[in-house]
Amino acid sequence: MRGLRGRAWLALLAMVVLFAAGCGGRDDNENEGSPGVTDDEIKLGGSYPFSGPASAYKNIAAGAKAYFSFVNDSGGVDGRKIRFITLDDAYEPARAVQNARRLVEEEKVFALFNTLGTPNNLAIWDYLNEQKVPQLFVATGASDWGEDVDAHPYTIGWQPDYVTEAQTYADYLKREKPRAKVAALYQNDAFGEDLLGGFEEAIEGSGIEVVAKESYEVTDPTITSQIRQLASSGADTFLNITTPKFSALAIATIAKSDWRPLHILNNVGASKTLVLTPVGLDNAKGIVSTNYFKDPEDPQWKDDPALLEYRAAMEKYAPRANPNDTFHIFGWASAQTMVEALKGMEEPTREALMESVRSLSLEQPILLPGVEVGTGEGDGYPIEAMQMIEFNGDYWELKGDVVEAKR
Amino acid sequence: MSRERKLRLGGYGLLLLAAIAIPFLFGPYRVGQFTLVLAFAVAVLGLNLLVGYGGQISLGHGAFFALGAYTSAILIEKADFPHLATVPAAGAVCFAAGLLLGLPAVRIRGLYLALLTLGVAMAFPQLIKRFDSLTEGTQGLNVSRPETPSWVPLADDQFLYLLTLLLTVPMFVLATNMVRGRIGRALVAMRESELAAKAMGVDLARLKSGAFAISALYAGVGGALYVFSIGFVAPESFTLTISFAFLAAIVVGGLATIGGAVFGALFIEFVPVYASDVSEALAGVIYGAVLIAFMYGARGGVMGLMHRLGRRIAATPAGRKSVATPAAGAHHEAVGRS
Numbered sequence: 001m002r003g004l005r006g007r008a009w010l011a012l013l014a015m016v017v018l019f020a021a022g023c024g025g026r027d028d029n030e031n032e033g034s035p036g037v038t039d040d041e042i043k044l045g046g047s048y049p050f051s052g053p054a055s056a057y058k059n060i061a062a063g064a065k066a067y068f069s070f071v072n073d074s075g076g077v078d079g080r081k082i083r084f085i086t087l088d089d090a091y092e093p094a095r096a097v098q099n100a101r102r103l104v105e106e107e108k109v110f111a112l113f114n115t116l117g118t119p120n121n122l123a124i125w126d127y128l129n130e131q132k133v134p135q136l137f138v139a140t141g142a143s144d145w146g147e148d149v150d151a152h153p154y155t156i157g158w159q160p161d162y163v164t165e166a167q168t169y170a171d172y173l174k175r176e177k178p179r180a181k182v183a184a185l186y187q188n189d190a191f192g193e194d195l196l197g198g199f200e201e202a203i204e205g206s207g208i209e210v211v212a213k214e215s216y217e218v219t220d221p222t223i224t225s226q227i228r229q230l231a232s233s234g235a236d237t238f239l240n241i242t243t244p245k246f247s248a249l250a251i252a253t254i255a256k257s258d259w260r261p262l263h264i265l266n267n268v269g270a271s272k273t274l275v276l277t278p279v280g281l282d283n284a285k286g287i288v289s290t291n292y293f294k295d296p297e298d299p300q301w302k303d304d305p306a307l308l309e310y311r312a313a314m315e316k317y318a319p320r321a322n323p324n325d326t327f328h329i330f331g332w333a334s335a336q337t338m339v340e341a342l343k344g345m346e347e348p349t350r351e352a353l354m355e356s357v358r359s360l361s362l363e364q365p366i367l368l369p370g371v372e373v374g375t376g377e378g379d380g381y382p383i384e385a386m387q388m389i390e391f392n393g394d395y396w397e398l399k400g401d402v403v404e405a406k407r
Numbered sequence: 408m409s410r411e412r413k414l415r416l417g418g419y420g421l422l423l424l425a426a427i428a429i430p431f432l433f434g435p436y437r438v439g440q441f442t443l444v445l446a447f448a449v450a451v452l453g454l455n456l457l458v459g460y461g462g463q464i465s466l467g468h469g470a471f472f473a474l475g476a477y478t479s480a481i482l483i484e485k486a487d488f489p490h491l492a493t494v495p496a497a498g499a500v501c502f503a504a505g506l507l508l509g510l511p512a513v514r515i516r517g518l519y520l521a522l523l524t525l526g527v528a529m530a531f532p533q534l535i536k537r538f539d540s541l542t543e544g545t546q547g548l549n550v551s552r553p554e555t556p557s558w559v560p561l562a563d564d565q566f567l568y569l570l571t572l573l574l575t576v577p578m579f580v581l582a583t584n585m586v587r588g589r590i591g592r593a594l595v596a597m598r599e600s601e602l603a604a605k606a607m608g609v610d611l612a613r614l615k616s617g618a619f620a621i622s623a624l625y626a627g628v629g630g631a632l633y634v635f636s637i638g639f640v641a642p643e644s645f646t647l648t649i650s651f652a653f654l655a656a657i658v659v660g661g662l663a664t665i666g667g668a669v670f671g672a673l674f675i676e677f678v679p680v681y682a683s684d685v686s687e688a689l690a691g692v693i694y695g696a697v698l699i700a701f702m703y704g705a706r707g708g709v710m711g712l713m714h715r716l717g718r719r720i721a722a723t724p725a726g727r728k729s730v731a732t733p734a735a736g737a738h739h740e741a742v743g744r745s
Contacts, residue, residue, distance in 0.1 A: 050687035058687070088683035088690055093547065093644045094637050098440065098680075105436040119547055123639040126549045144546075188536060189545035189642075217533065219646075 036110030037348040042077065044068075044338070045085045045103030047115045047124075052090035053218070056244060056274060057116050059321065060139055061086050063331025064114055066317040067339070077342045085109060089120060096120035097127065104133050111136055111353060113338050114158070114331070118142040118190050121155075129154045134353055136341065137334045137382070141165065141268070143194055146380025154350075156357055156375070158334050160292055160383050162191060162266075164405035166198030168290050168386045169264050170208070171403055173237065177262065179207045183235035185226055185250060187242055188215040195241045195266060211235050216246060223249050231259035240265045248275045255283035263287045267386075272297065273325045276391065285393040290386040292371045293333055296324050297395040306365035333366045337373050337382065340364075370402035381405070411721045418717070422666070426572055430565035438564045439636065440680075444672045445568075445575045446632035451656040451675075452582055452668035453625020458654075459663035460586055461618045462598025463512065467524030469650030470531040471501045471623040473640075475630025480550045480640045481541055490553040490635060494574060497631035498624045505623025509616030528650045532642035547641030550634050571632050578628060583665050585621075594618060595663070626653075659701050661710030670709035 036043040048061045068082045076082065085107050089095040096115065103109045111134035115121055118140040128135045129152045137158035138145060145157030173180045184199070186192035192215065200210060212233035214226035223246055230238065231254075238261040240250050247269025254263070263286065269275055270289035294301045301307050310332055314323040321328055337360070344356035360382060362373040371385045384405040389396040430438045454468045475497035482488035482496055508527065512520055535542045542548065555566040585591055593614055596604035605611055634640060652675040659674045660667025674697075682693035705712050 050683060051690040086687075088687050090648075090679070090683075090690075091643070092646075092648070093639055093641050094443075094633075095679075097637050097639060098436075098443070101439050102436045105434060119545070119641045119643045122547050122549070123637075123641065123644075127638065188533075193545070219529070 033348065034110060034350045035108040037080070040076075040080055041083055042080045042342060042348075043083050043085060043107065043109045044111055044113045045087070045099075045107060045109035046113050047087050047089045047096045047099040047103070047120065049091035049116060050086075050088035052092070054091040054117070057139070057327060059325055059327035060114070060116060060331035060334075062318050062321050063314075063328035063333075064335040064338075065331075066314055066321075066328070067332045067335035069317040070313040071339050077339060080348075082339070082342075084113070089117075091117055091120065093119045093123035097123050100124040100127055104128070104131055109133075110348075111350065113137060114139050114334050116140070118144070121145075125152050125155050132350060134350055134357065136353075136357060137337055139330070139334065140191075141194075142190055143198075149378045149380045154354060156380050156382065158337060158382050159330075160290075160386050160405065161381060162194040163198035163201075164381075164384055165267055165290055165386060166195050167202045167405060168388065168403045169239065170199055170202030170206075172264075172288070172388050172400070173203070173208050174206055175400075177208075177237065180237040180262070181209055181211045181233075181235045182237045182239050183230035183233050183261070184210055184213040184239040185223065185230060185242060185246075186213065186215050186239075187246065188217055191243075191268075192241050196239075199239065210239075216242075218243070220246075224253055227253045227257070227259075231257055235261060237262045238264065240269065242266065242269050244269050244271060244274045248279045251275070251283055251287070252279045255279070265289045267291065270389070270396070271326050272391075272396070273322060281391075281393055284391050287391045288399070289389050289391075289396070291368065291389050291396060291398075292383055292386045293326075293329055293367050295326070295389075295396050296329065298397070299395070300398075304365075310366060329366065333364060336364050336366065337362065340373075368398070368402060409721075411717060414717050414721055418713075419666070422669070423576070427569075430561075430568045435562065435564040438568050440676055442564070442568045442571050442636045443633065444669070444676045445571045446629050446636055447653075447656065447672035447675060448629075448668045449575055449578050449632060450626040450629030451653055451660065451671045452579065452665065453622040453629065454653050455657040455660070455663065455665075455668055455671075456582060456586070456594070456625065457618050457622035459657055459661075459667075460591060460594040460598065461615070462594075463615065463618060464517070464521045465524040465619075465622070466521050466647075466650055466654065467508075467526070467528035467531075468622070468626050468653045469645050469647065470528045471505060471626035472630040472633070472649060472653070473531055473535070473645035474504055474623075475501050475627030476634045476640050476645070477535065477542060477548075477630075478627065479631035479634045480548045483550050483634075484548055485541070493634075494628055494631045497627040499627075501627025501630070502620045502624040504627075505620035506616055508623070509619030512619055513612045513615050525647075525650075528647055532645055535642045535645075542640075545642060547639055547644075550638050550640065552638050553635055567635060571635065574628070574632060578625065579665060579668075582625075586665065590614075590617075655698055657708075659698070659708050661708030664708070664710035666713075667708050667710040 048058050049055050050058045065084055068084050072081045087099040089099050103112060113136050116139040121138045121140055125135055132154060135155040141159050141162045143161040143163045145155055184196055186196045212230050212235055214229050216223045216226055227250060240247060242250055247265055265287050267290050276284040294304060294307055296307055311323050314321055340362050341357045345352040358375050358377060360373055360375045364373055368387055373382045375382050385402045387402045388399040390399050429441050450472050457463050457465055478497040478500045479493035482493040483490060515523055536544045553567060553570060555561060555563050559566055593609045596609055597614060601611060656671025656675045660671030678697055679694055683690035685693060
């Protein structure tokens with residue numbers, strides 16, 4: 001019996017070796033030019049949390065898709081139609097890795113565009129840069145994307161990074177409240193640390209002081225005790241570094257207490273539809289934040305051509321979507337940058353695309369006047385300006401001037 | 408050799424052959440998915456030893472999986488260990504951690520044990536963040552993948568798959584030997600009745616903490632293999648979802664079966680992906696519906712179904728058709744998890 005089994009194993013091993021020798025590695029038939037581009041099509045890929053706890057962000061994909069459809073129906077990019085293939089990662093890095101492999105190896109996309117989330121993009125950036133596949137305009141404000149362009153030449157961010165945002169708040173306080181005592185609530189992850197760290201750095205040497213800080217985990221059910229701690233610190237300014245669900249919780253908790261600080265809410269949580277409406281608009285009056293694109297509910301843009309175009313297209317291509325949801329505009333506007341980058345290619349290759357991406361100078365009318373999309377050699381931060389906004393009980397009102405990031 | 412035994416051996420042989428053929432039949436992305444299936448299978452097998460055979464409950468195996476993954480990742484990236492050397496290290500660290508968790512498990516039972524292990528799974532991602540000098544905290548760690556030696560005429564994904572398979576097979580052989588022998592009998596006895604097991608001379612305390620330790624070792628090895636395949640670890644990779652996925656996997660594959668781990672792993676890797684291909688909005692619903700369908704239609708999991716099929720074939724005299732009596736199937740169902 002033992003001998004028989006031994007022989008069986010040997011036979012199996014022999015078969016494997018023969019098989020491996022016969023098949024060998026896979027042939028790598030590299031076609032001419034880059035994959036994902038034909039004469040009439042450009043394939044792009046993206047990974048989003050369509051399911052799971054972060055699925056609110058899927059509207060970004062819907063906004064981007066609406067813009068691509070709009071461009072396709074008006075002739076595409078140099079006659080090429082854009083096909084945007086999106087996969088679900090449920091906000092899990094492991095699934096983002098597999099999605100990236102699937103998009104590159106199976107779907108053979110030309111480039112990845114706008115994949116969502118800091119951990120998910122960090123999980124795939126080594127792989128994409130090894131494969132020399134562009135990872136463009138990622139939907140995260142982490143400062144990683146522009147910090148070391150040499151190490152990851154195929155990766156670029158899009159929105160103002162969290163450090164830029166933190167500087168904007170610091171500037172605002174220096175002007176309006178130079179002796180502010182700040183209590184900060186922050187999400188205990190890369191996003192929270194980026195923004196809080198940026199803020200602390202920006203207020204160094206000023207009269208502003210962080211007197212208390214409390215963190216929370218994304219899995220926490222409430223943040224009541226953190227808010228109570230912060231309120232008892234005697235701070236007169238509240239820096240609210242949270243994602244939408246917790247932004248809403250923080251606003252509601254403060255409304256019920258007798259703490260009335262100047263409330264600075266980070267851009268991520270400043271969605272009227274997702275955050276302010278559910279907790280009651282009255283409770284949100286006076287909150288300040290930042291923005292860099294036009295708010296569709298601000299009456300001064302009622303007849304703005306960029307927003308009219310956006311609304312009409314959303315009605316046509318995403319009729320069930322709420323155009324006032326800022327995630328839709330975010331997706332729409334970053335898709336605009338993507339299309340402009342494609343138009344700027346001298347030839348349809350990934351290298352030419354990266355060259356175009358690294359030499360952008362765009363005025364996108366959906367962005368606030370004075371906010372531009374600009375890159376250069378080694379510049380991984382396309383948008384580097386923001387403007388303060390204040391909620392007036394009805395919509396976010398623009399305040400002051402556009403603030404450029406200092407690097 | 409009984410006919411059933413022949414069938415079973417033949418089945419395992421075929422499974423192994425199929426496993427070896429996979430990297431030559433599919434493209435790199437698919438092969439990558441199957442590599443991950445192997446990593447999951449090892450962890451699921453470990454959980455099945457504990458839950459299926461031993462009748463203990465653990466909602467926290469994602470934590471051991473994460474511990475193994477981080478052990479491997481840190482050794483590779485921070486201490487320049489060769490990839491293969493990190494596998495036993497991950498196993499050993501998790502063995503020790505499992506032993507520690509097994510200590511209270513000796514006294515705690517049922518729901519309380521479930522909550523204890525749930526607590527571990529919930530706390531672990533926070534621990535990763537606390538020790539950020541080692542783990543890089545929320546930034547996560549990018550880990551280089553094992554390099555294909557130049558003399559191997561295989562693509563990277565094919566090599567990685569076969570390497571993972573080479574590490575997976577012994578884990579399965581080991582588990583098979585374990586459950587066939589004294590330990591397996593003691594585990595099942597403990598599951599059926601602790602009192603009776605004790606009366607027969609089973610040292611429950613040792614058995615329980617041992618079962619936790621071995622089971623954690625399997626999860627740790629699975630975690631290390633996962634790192635080879637994914638090449639990235641972050642606290643977000645190891646939320647409660649993964650602990651629950653392992654539980655779903657042992658049930659879908661078949662409680663107290665060895666081969667079930669493979670089917671369970673296939674389930675947790677492929678069903679969510681296909682579910683979101685069918686409809687992104689309904690992904691969770693489809694996953695849940697498939698799980699419920701299993702509970703109603705095949706309580707013994709995939710292995711239960713295969714056993715029934717195998718018995719039918721074995722019971723059929725060669726060359727003659729026969730109708731298997733429904734009673735025979737029902738009987739097997741009742742015996743259930745054997």
